[in-house]
Amino acid sequence: MDTVKPKKNPFSLQLDPxxxxxxxxxxxxxxxxQRESVSFxxxxxxxxxxxxxAMVCLVILVVITLIAIIVPMIYPYTYTQxxxxxxxxxxxxxxxxxxxxxxxxxxVFPHIMGTDNLGRDYAIRVIYGTRISLMVGFISALIVVxxxxxxxxxxxxFGGRVDLIMMRIVDIIYSLPDVLIVILxxxxxxxxxxxxxxxxxxxxxxxxxxxxxxxxxxxxxGMARQVxxxxxxxxxxxxxxxxxxxxxxxxxxxxxxxxxxxxSVIIITAAMQIPSAIFTxxxxxFVGMGxxxxxxxxxxxxxxxxxxxxxxxxxxxxxxLTIFLIVLSFNLLGNGLRDAFDPKLRS
Amino acid sequence: xxxKFLIYVVKRFLMAVLTIFLVIAITFFVMHAIPAxxxxxxxxKSDAVIAALEAKYGFDKPVSVQFINYLKNIxxxxxxxxxxxxxxxxxxxxxxxxxxxxxxxxxxxxxxIVLGVVLGAVAALNRGRMVDKIVQFVTTGLVSMxxxxxxxxxLIIFGLKLGWLPTMANQPGGMxxxxxxxxxxxxxxxxxxxxSSMLDVLGQDYIRTARAKGVKNAKVIFKHALKNALGPVVxxxxxxxxxxxxxxxxxxxxxxxxxxxxxxxxSMLRTDYxxxxxxxxxxxxxxxxxxFLADVVYKLLDPRIDLS
Numbered sequence: 001m002d003t004v005k006p007k008k009n010p011f012s013l014q015l016d017p018x019x020x021x022x023x024x025x026x027x028x029x030x031x032x033x034q035r036e037s038v039s040f041x042x043x044x045x046x047x048x049x050x051x052x053x054a055m056v057c058l059v060i061l062v063v064i065t066l067i068a069i070i071v072p073m074i075y076p077y078t079y080t081q082x083x084x085x086x087x088x089x090x091x092x093x094x095x096x097x098x099x100x101x102x103x104x105x106x107x108v109f110p111h112i113m114g115t116d117n118l119g120r121d122y123a124i125r126v127i128y129g130t131r132i133s134l135m136v137g138f139i140s141a142l143i144v145v146x147x148x149x150x151x152x153x154x155x156x157x158f159g160g161r162v163d164l165i166m167m168r169i170v171d172i173i174y175s176l177p178d179v180l181i182v183i184l185x186x187x188x189x190x191x192x193x194x195x196x197x198x199x200x201x202x203x204x205x206x207x208x209x210x211x212x213x214x215x216x217x218x219x220x221x222g223m224a225r226q227v228x229x230x231x232x233x234x235x236x237x238x239x240x241x242x243x244x245x246x247x248x249x250x251x252x253x254x255x256x257x258x259x260x261x262x263x264s265v266i267i268i269t270a271a272m273q274i275p276s277a278i279f280t281x282x283x284x285x286f287v288g289m290g291x292x293x294x295x296x297x298x299x300x301x302x303x304x305x306x307x308x309x310x311x312x313x314x315x316x317x318x319x320x321l322t323i324f325l326i327v328l329s330f331n332l333l334g335n336g337l338r339d340a341f342d343p344k345l346r347s
Numbered sequence: 348x349x350x351k352f353l354i355y356v357v358k359r360f361l362m363a364v365l366t367i368f369l370v371i372a373i374t375f376f377v378m379h380a381i382p383a384x385x386x387x388x389x390x391x392k393s394d395a396v397i398a399a400l401e402a403k404y405g406f407d408k409p410v411s412v413q414f415i416n417y418l419k420n421i422x423x424x425x426x427x428x429x430x431x432x433x434x435x436x437x438x439x440x441x442x443x444x445x446x447x448x449x450x451x452x453x454x455x456x457x458x459x460i461v462l463g464v465v466l467g468a469v470a471a472l473n474r475g476r477m478v479d480k481i482v483q484f485v486t487t488g489l490v491s492m493x494x495x496x497x498x499x500x501x502l503i504i505f506g507l508k509l510g511w512l513p514t515m516a517n518q519p520g521g522m523x524x525x526x527x528x529x530x531x532x533x534x535x536x537x538x539x540x541x542x543s544s545m546l547d548v549l550g551q552d553y554i555r556t557a558r559a560k561g562v563k564n565a566k567v568i569f570k571h572a573l574k575n576a577l578g579p580v581v582x583x584x585x586x587x588x589x590x591x592x593x594x595x596x597x598x599x600x601x602x603x604x605x606x607x608x609x610x611x612x613x614s615m616l617r618t619d620y621x622x623x624x625x626x627x628x629x630x631x632x633x634x635x636x637x638x639f640l641a642d643v644v645y646k647l648l649d650p651r652i653d654l655s
Contacts (some may be wrong), residue, residue, distance in 0.1 A: 151651075175366045177634045179593045180627050184377055186616050187623055192380045255649065279493050286495045287596055287612045302495055313503055320496040328491035 044264070047340040054336020057329035064326060068131040076109040077121035079128045080294050088312065089115040089185045113318050117308070126318050129298040132291060133278045133326060136208060140215040140277035147216060148223025149266060153254050156231030157225065167228070170221045178218050182280060186210035186289045193292070208291060211281055219277075223269050230262040264341035271334035275327045282323055299324045351486060354649075356643055363639040370631040371421065374624050375414055381620070410484060417624075426625035431617045437625035445629075448599070448606035450561045451522065452591045454508045455529035459587065463534045467541025467575060474546060482538060489535035494594035498528035498601045515603050525602040529594050537580055545576040585638030592630055 038046075048054055072079075085097045091114045098108045113122040155166040189210045234240060234257070243253055259266075284290040285299030294299075298319040305315035377503035380494035401407045408416075421429065438586065467608035470482040489497070501524055513521045549572055557567050595608035603609075607626065 089644075171362070172366060172369065175635065175638060176370060176590055177631050179589065180370070180631055180634075181373065183611075183615065183626055184374060184623065187618065188377045188381050191618070205500065276490070282493050283495070283593065283597065287600070288616055299493070299495070302499065307498065309499070310502065310507055313507075316499055316503070320492075320499065324488075324492055326498060327493075328488065331487065331491050 024122070041263075044340045048336055051336040051339060054340075059242040060329045061327065061333065064130060064322075064329075065134055066128055068134055071127050072124065072131070075121075075124050075127075077111075077124050078119065078124045079296055081120060083119035085119065087115065087117060088308070089119075093312065095119075114312075114314070115317065116304070122315065122318065125296040125301060126298070126322060129296045129301050129319055130309050130322055131324070132208070132295070132297045133323060134280060136211060136281040137274040137278045137326075137330070139212060140219070141273050143212060143215045144220045144223050144273050145266060145270050148220035148269070149227050149259060149262070151220065151260060152224035152227025153231055153262075156228035157235065157250060157258065159232075159235075163228070167225075170224055173218055174221045174225075174254045176218060177279065178214065179283075181218060181347045182210055182214045182284065183289060185214055188283060189213075190289065208281065211277065211284070211340055215277065219273065223266070223273070226269050227262050228263045230265050231258050234258050234261050240294075267341055268334065268338045269329065271337050275334075278323070278330070279329055309323070350358055352646065355394060359642055360396050360641055363635050366635050367632055370635075371418065371628055372414075374419060374631075376410075376629045378412055378624050379413070404643075419626065426628070427621040429614075429619055429622050431614065431619035431622070437621050440608065440622065440627040441625055441629050444605065445609035447604055448592075448595055451525055451529060451595060451599070451604060451606060452588070454522070454526040455594075456533070456587060456593055458526065458530040459533035460580070461535055462530070463537025464541050464573075464577070467533075467538040468568070468576070470538065470542045471549065471576075472547035472568065473584050479542075481543070486535035486538045486625060489531050490539070492532070492598075494528065494532060494603065495597045497531050498525070498598045501528045502601060519602070521602070522604075525598050525604055528601075529598050532594065533583075533590055536587075536590075537583060540579045540583055541576060544579045545572060548572050548576045551575075574607045575649075578645055578649050581648060582641055584641035584644075585634060588637040592634070 076175035083095070083097075085095050089095060089111050091112060092110050094102065094108060094110070095112060102108050111121050111123065113126060116122050116125065149176040151166065151170075155163045155170075186209075193209070240253060241259055243257060248256070280299065281290060282299035282302075286301075286303045286305070290299055291297045302316055302323075305312070305319070309316060398407070402429075406413070417427070425437055426441070429435050429437055429440060432440060466482050466486075470479045473479045492500075502514055505512045505524060512524050513519070514524065515521050554567060554571055557571050592608065595604075595606060596612050597608070598604070599606045599609040601613060607630075610622070611626045611630075613619075614626065
């Protein structure tokens, strides 16, 4: 301590002038490395990655999605290809004709899950059914996200009478029994489709289209309510006021400030929406209102398997287990996302 | 408080009536937007016969007149005539099917509520222990299974492999499996609701106060915790009825119960428009009424809740 200190004076603050010298580059670097700035998204992602259960589910879902996309392209059988000599084969069993071909030295791709009552390869049918389920889940979530965000954001941002009217509409839609409306629409749409010439519509089937329509009409209200609630609290924040004072337009504030700050609510609600869409589709297909024959769906496969339940229980188990695995993974991943994106909610 | 509560009930009631009216309107106009005549699939193809049939069922009048007539008839409990079960009125068919479905549904709901509340409370009281983990594991699995998977698995295991229970509803004891398969999903859901709400309540100050005063553990749990944790379960009553009704369409088909659910599915597959409309409206009234009652009871249980 050989620096010169100012003379002791009862009124002086007795500060050390050394402390007020500019920091050296080394010192500056030290402060920077001490703590990296982490964005909210990265922070949430880090929490998600540390959640082992959620990550396992994510991997399962990615694998199932990849199988559903890729396998139909390279698989030697199609979901419509019938073979009357190969009915009701058990998994990895070959028909007499196929055995003859193997004996002749040809390669025959095994029926991994056996074949059904028309001799169609069961594995590819289950994979196509999975494709339908995943497609319904993702597209429905997309519809819900788009409509729900726009509606909730507008209602929450403008407030007052606009909000009142828009939320009344949401209340009414919310109280409609959704499954009944889905069924009703699929009955009506099925009739339209039977006369339609459009190939895509015919292939998708009445159940699928009515599910998309109903999600577009009814299911977004949950999302809209969540987003509106979030917007209402964000509206009071100072940075919104600052932006407004600087002359930002309503659209700019909604898209630049509000929606990005609602992202956790949006992700959580969307993830929870997917299983319910998959459930609805499989239910409709099971009772015969879903995809049109011969397109398989996990629900219609399970329904068809009931006729041979005593002899071929595995024909039920394959689609049943697939749908269970998909929905379970989505549910657990949804829980993981909620924990990661909304740490306040964690108990 | 009392007048406020009354206003809330009246408001909520008007909302329910509006919802029911909307469902009737949607049902009616969607069914009437279908291009095909309900008789186009009949064997009698001659135009005169179809015209005579349409006149008999009132399909030849303008849609608006038909709608008002339909509304009037519904108020008298008359849903019209079935076009596929010739000679039966829709109301008769609904009443016949509902007697089975009501028994099935009430049994399943009772089982789900009792088991769900008990399991949820037990899990919450043993938080983090083995019991809690098992309950959580099983209920997570159950809410991830569609009703047809639960029902057919139970059918295979208890009906076919073990042979303990009959697989058809008309055999003695035949309602056990359908009731069980219908109750498992809402049971799991209620368990999860009850568990989290119980955990929430157990952390409240008044529980600590009660314990500090030396109130017996059993009394704390039954009188203070359990009662206050029931709120979220009550609000689930409406969605539960909806889920049981949907489930019954599947379960009644699997176990051959001649109930409303099976009737509904059959009338959809046969495109019996009057039946579809009648059953849809009947079920919607049931769901909306349950939602209304659940909200009112919830408000009664916990006056702090601001539902508006």
